[in-house]
Amino acid sequence: MELSEEELRLLEQMERALVEEDPKLASTLRGTSIVRTARRRMIAGGAIVVVGIGLLIVAVLLELSSVLQTVVGVVGFVVMLGGAILALTSARTPHQAPKVRSSGRTGFGVVDGGRPHRPGRPGRQRSGAPFMERMEERWRRRRERGF
Incomplete structure (x- = not known):
């Protein structure tokens, strides 16, 4: 869907106002200065x-x-x-911004930036138990095995 003449004119005015008000933000939004800096x-x-x-x-x-x-x-x-x-x-x-995985809950997501999981090897599953409970359970299992 094309923009009308009036919408194009308003968009150009907004763009000029942004450049005049905050040129650094405008160049960041365009992304050209970042690419040029990386190339240099x-x-x-x-x-x-x-x-x-x-x-x-x-x-x-x-x-x-x-x-x-x-x-x-x-x-x-x-x-x-x-x-x-x-x-x-x-x-x-x-x-490029990092991709964010949402866990389905509200709040913070997990940023994808680590190693990708191998196809045949799923990532380590975390239990819903708090950290200290998991550590106590591991300690109990070690004592039962005799280690």
Whole structure:
């Protein structure tokens, strides 16, 4: 269903007012600045990795004392590792919100962010008993078995 001319005009006015009032919120809602920032961080991380590799090559090629060669090599590795971490952490999609599973009850949900369950292996089931009752039951069973 298309919007009428008046609705389009009102929408544009609201958008302009939002940009004037809170430009940071407007750019966040658009999502373009987040993508640009992630892209810049990936490029910077890649450049830092190249600098680290260059330091490693310099350490190998130059005839330095063994201590200095080791220090330059370790610094090159640390720089390369830092660049890789920067590039890889920005490669995640920052503009996607985590999915929330609702347990059917009102209140807080569980955020999906952990390991996905394997198809043949269901997740661990929690009993409805409070934590201390479960611990007491486990302790009682251990004593009965002799452990």
